[in-house]
Every structure is written in C-alpha cells, then in structure tokens.
Amino acid sequence: MSSVPPTSAKKQSSLAGFFEKRKAQSSEDGAEAREDDDAREEVGNQKEQQQTTETTTTATTENNSPTQQKENIEVAAKKRKLVKKSEVLDANAKALSFAEQAKLKLEQKQQQPKTSAALKQTEEKEEDEKDAKKNISVANVSDEKDEEYKASRESDDEEEEDEEGEEEDDDDEIEDVEGPLSASVQKKAKKKTKSKNGKEKSEAGVGALQVELAQKYIDQSSESISSWKENTATPFGIVADTFESIAETTKRLEITNLLTNTFRSIIRGGLSGDLLAAVYLASNTIAPQHDGIDLGIGDATLIKCLAEATGRKEANIKADYREAGDLGSVAMASRSTQRTMFQPAPLTVKGVLQEFRVIATTAGTNSVDQKKGRIKKLLVAAKGSEAGYIVRALQGKLRIGLAQQTVNAALTHAIVLEANKTAGIKLGANALADQLLKAVDVVKLVFSECPSYDLVVPALLDVGIDGLQEKCQFKPGAPVKPMLAKPTTGVAEVLNRFSDVEFTCEYKYDGERAQVHLLEDGSIKIFSRNQEDNTPKFPDIVSKFKNYLNNVDGKITSVVIDCEAVAYDREQDKILPFQILSTRGKKNIKIEDVKVQVALYAFDCLYLNGKSLLREPMSVRRLALYSSFRETKGEFLFATAKTSRDVEELQVFLDESIAANTEGLIVKTMDATYEPSKRSLNWLKLKKDYMEGCGDSLDLVPIGAWHGRGKRTGVYGAFLLACYDEDGEEFQTICKIGTGFSEIDLETLSKALEPHLIEAPRSYYKYPEGMEPDLWFDAKLVWEVKAADLSISPTHKAAMGLVDPNKGIALRFPRFLRSRDDKEPEMATNAHQVADFYNAQANKQTFEKE
C-alpha cells in the first residue's frame, strides 16, 4: 500500500497518521513507480494497523519492536473500551466524525508534542468543543454558518485548519447574530436542564429521559429558531453538519434532538419540498421502496470514482478504505488534495437528492460512466464533511446511528413543536413529552401502513398529526410493512412469553414473503417483505389469484393477504427448497416462461372489501382469510396451523413442521393486531437451529480473515472457514463468518490468530477464486459454528465430489458459537461429515435434473 518511508509511518499516532500517510502517498501516486508493494507484507500491515489503533489513544508511544506489539494490542483492547466510554476520538467507537478527523489532521500537522498531559488537555478541549457544538443545536440554521460555508469554500484545501479556528471563535461571535440561538443561551439552557435532571428523573411518569428532552425543546423554543435564510434553498451543509453532530453521540434522544432542530429550521425556511428532501437524506433513501428506484452504485464504483476524481490509484483508495474502515473518510481525505479551477455552486438538500435520483434512473449503455460523472461532480462541489456523507449515502450506510425510526421520531417532534409554536401552545415538560410520545406513535403507525414520505411529509405539513391517519390510509395497491417475528430459543421460551394469552402456531415455510393485493379495479399486485413491487416476478400468481377467492357468499371486491410463496413441485407434490425458488426470473417474466412453480401459503388477511383489518385481532383476520379464500392443491393453501398450550403438543407440532420441510413455527397471539409499529417483532419464530444442541453445529478452522469496516475497524470483520478433508489432506472452505462474535470475541480471536499469520495460502487450502481474504492463517484453531442449513455451493469447496461431482457445500446463515481450544484442526468436522450433514437434510436440492 503506502510507499511512505517507515520513519514517517512510525510517527503516525492516530488516524491523522492515515491522512498524512495518504497525502504523502498521493503525491507519489502520479509517479506510481512502486505500485505493487501490495503483495508485500500483509502481515506487517496487520500489525501496523493494530498499532495505529492503539496509538490513537496513547499518542506517541513509539513501540515498534515486535515484542512490544503484542502488548500494545492487548492494551489497545482495553483502551478502546475506555476511549469509547469517554466519547473521545476513536475509530472503533462508531463513525469517527469527519470533523474529528480533521482535528486530528491538524494536530498532526502542527506536530504538537504529545505528552500524555498534552493529550489530556487536547481531549478536554475537544470535549468542551463538542459540548459547545451540541448546544448550538440550531446553530446550523444561522447566518453565521453561511459565513462559515463561504469561508470554507474560499479556502478549500486549508479549510480543515481554518474551521478549527472558526469554531473556536463561534462562541463569541454567535452572540451577535440575530435570530438563531446563541451558544451562550444554549449553554445556559443545557445547564438548566442538567440541574433539573435529578428532580425530573425521580418524577418518573412518561419517562425521565423523554421529559428531559421535552424540557430541552422548551428551553430552545423560548428563543427564536430561525432559518439560515428564508426561502433560500436549504444548503446540503445543514444536513451534513447535523450528521456530523449526530455522529458524535450514541444517545438516541440526543440524536433525535439534533435532527429535530434541523428539521425545524428547514420548516421555518418555508420550503416544504426541502423538508421532504431532508427527510429522504436523513433516512438515506431516495424514494418509497415500492417505487423500485435504486442507485445501482456500490463500493466498487465508488472506489473507481474516488480514484478518478483524485487521480489516485484504485489500489491505494482500496488500501485506505481497508485502513480507515470507512469510504467516507477516504473521500474526505482524498478530496482535500484536489484543486478546482472554479467554484461549483454550493450543494443544496434538494439538489443532492435530485442528483441521487438521476443517478438511480440512469440506465443503458455508458450509464456507469454517466453515474460516475455525476458522483464526481457531487464530490467536487462538496465542502467540509459533505463529501464524506455523500459517499456514505451512496454506499447506503450513513453509520451515524440514525435510521428510519429515529428520522420518523425527529420529523414528528419538529412538526409538533412548530405547530405548537404557531398555535401559541406552551406546555410543561411532562405534558410536552407526553404529546410528543403520542405523536410519534401516530406517525410510526401511519408510516408503517403508508410507507411513503412522498405522502406522509406533505400530509404532516398540511394537516399535522391529528389529520394524518385520515389522510394517509392503507389501501390495496401500496404495501404495508409486514409483521416480523423474533427468534426464540425453544418451546419453553414461547410458553413463557405467551403465558397468559391464547396463541396459535403456523408452519414457517421457506420461501419468500408475498403480500398479495387485489385492488378495487380488479388488478393484482404483489409486494415483497421490503415493500418491493414483485408483481412482475409472479405472473402465474397474478393470473390465477382470483380463482382462489371464495366468492360464494358475496363478491370480494378488494383484499390483501400475507403469504409465503414457496417453490413447489406439482408432479411430486412437494415443497422445494428456497434455493430453487430463487432461480425464478424477476423481470419481464411471461407465464409460459415460468419454470419454477410456486405455491402460496396464506397466513393473514390485512384488508377486505374496502376495510382495513390491521387493527383487528389475529382471530378476526384469520377468519376473514379462511372465509374469503379456498385452497387449491399445490397452488394456494392456508399455512398449517395449530392452537395449543401444551408443551408436548407444541414440541410435536414443531417436529411435524420440520418433517414437512418447513423451517419451524411462527407463534402468534390471537389478540394481537397487525401493527408492526407497535412491536415490529410481535410474532415469535421457533426454528430448530435456534435451540441449543439442535440444528447443525460444526467445528471449523479459520484460515483467513478480512479487515472489518465501520464499527469493526481495527479488528477482523469476517473470517474464512474450512472443513478438513482427510482424503486429500486439505482444508476446504465452507463459508465466511461474520456474526456471532461479541466485541471481546473479535479482540480475543484476532490475538489468538496473530501468531498463525502466513504470507500466502497453503497449497492444501481449497478456496474459491475471488474470495481471497486480506490475510491468511495457518490452520491451527477450531471454532464451533452453527448453521441453519447446508447447500450445494457454486463457490465453496467443502466435500467437493462427495455430494456433487464439481460443487462443494456451504453453510446457510453461519454464526460463531465458541472457540474450541480443546480441538486440533485435524479434529475439525471433516468433508465426509459435511456430506452426511447435507444428506441428512429433509429437503435437499433435487435440481440436478437436466
């Protein structure tokens, strides 16, 4: 990766080092003489990285001797925790905010001597600054921010440093700015809240924290919240700054507060379209999901963009990404080296969203280039932290602890608070907290039944909370968010959770969720679990659906049912595995082209003859389902159900479900409504592999690893696992694994694996092309891993030749259980055992036909 001389690398005490290193390297990018050091020392790289992380907290400890490195890593593990706690800069804690990175960069530049005392000071200073920043919660609306933008625009590549200075000064200057909350007022407000804390907390009621937030709102709204400039397009920087502040906290109410204030100022800006755009950006979506608009941009394209935009080599961008764990900060760092001939117009909230949409809808020959061109333009126009968030947005991971639910809460708060203000309503903290909580419930409910900001945001601005339900109603034609189920560990837990209520169990079929709508106009629509419009995928269902209606006692004019679409062999009359279902085409499918038949297993009825059943209990909905449809063999069936309270009966039913080629059971209370907003995981799922000692558990050998990203930066994020084949005396990959690890596991395992690092894969490793891990290990450790299923794999190599002549076996839903220190790698699950596991499955793949 870097061609930086070791001396410079040694000095790197933090992520700032990353910037410095990159800067140095990028100047050599053009020369690109020593491009391929890449093969060089991946091992060293790993150590270096561990150390980098470690020194983030301890500054200039210059421990580079190999003997000390191990120690460093251990210390690093402990420190990371501490650092996280104290909310100081830490790459692992969460997103290292871009501003923080800039600060680090500055420190590095100034070559500040970093004795531990000095560092402590710095930390404290930063804490202060953060506090100040948080308190200027509405400051991003103010005119003085405009100045800041202007300033930052003018001094592009020095801007990070400049911002430092400016931020320092803000506290003083801000007081003179009319309109927005001054920092000092905010500070007072916060102090007030803090001092009240104790009293309020003891009052309980709605929830002390909510009340505290309400109090905060009251204090804030006693001042005027003004827009940056009325009726001027909302700058994207407002949103980026808000993200930046949000990135600095993990407290959800704090996040809500920050976003609420930004939404409020946008509302006051008077451009309703801007609020909608901001809501989309904050939730990192570009359109309602059933509109089927997606970016078509992934890491690979973004990396190419960054390389082209900065004139750097792709390999270097990748290396930076690996090291930083965040493509956003790579974009930030790269961007600052770029000079532009002229100043592009500042980005606006609406403009960025619009550009995202154009990128999404660009298709056809040369579309990739066009998309890249637009992204590069965005990056060039980006100021401050904007570029980082643009990249993250395009990646589909904001990674700041903000997603739809919190956006909905903040949107609600903003609407309510602004409405209160307009109406002159002034509530006490408790009353306000109560009002906000109820309003959030309403908005979440409405959004789950009408998942479209295009509809909900304008409605909120128009009629507010009270008229919202009336205005945004569930109707066939648009999907409802589906009810989901929560994993349980066994029959006992189910009985425990549903101890006092009547419940029912249904088979959990292994297919894909299908929400089938019959509209008033007679048309049919089918939506996926994620509200994608899957109608084109199931022309066969569409054409026959009306045959399944039970129209004897009256005409059914409209209906919505919840089903599982399962691949079905109508000749042999049996359910086929999920893998078969997934081979069905998705677009432009004609009925005569359908090769994989499906059976619909219906289990709920959400709408019938013009009436929503979402608020009805399960018992009523099920009756509606049973009475409105009739079963057709191999095509349309009701999910097999049983109602019982008996432990043994439940267990028997579970066994039956497994024997019937399904995944297990879904357990539902009979009185529960279909309102995922109330509890998104209101149903329970009972699968064999959730239970201890049941399901397939294998002992496997880690032979490689990938560097983690995001909150896994600095440790491995995933590992390559293999089984042992005695016949060929080789290790054959069976899956990657990246879940089931606690943070401590990851630290421990990284440490345990370090002595086994090797430069290149052993000759006796059989692994798929294109699945080369970042680092290879000697086959020494054994881990116990759980899986739901085994499948014939197009890539993995386990048991190759034993079940299929050319294909290996892979694990479905692999997760780490524990380390098996008592086992030698040769004692790992062997290839024959893997094959046996596969063959023991009730529902094997049988599609070797042709």
Add this chain to the structure above:
DNA sequence: GGTGACTGCCC
C-alpha cells in the same frame, strides 16, 4: 454473442 464484475434483493 458470450463472460465476468458489480449490484440489489431474497433469505
């Protein structure tokens, strides 16, 4: 016209 990289979406 075929192939492979990339992406999104199922689970």
Add this chain to the structure above:
DNA sequence: ATTCTGC
C-alpha cells in the same frame, strides 16, 4: 438472514 450493543 443472525447477532451484538447502547440506550
């Protein structure tokens, strides 16, 4: 999908 974690 599964799992872990902070609130």
Add this chain to the structure above:
DNA sequence: GCAGAATGGGCAGTCACC
C-alpha cells in the same frame, strides 16, 4: 425491547468489455 449496525449464501439483472 428497540433501533441500529456489523456480518453470512446465493440468485438474477445490468453493463462493460472482449
């Protein structure tokens, strides 16, 4: 318990490129 963010296998569709 919620919400968010890490991560899995594997398929079809799209587009660049040969």
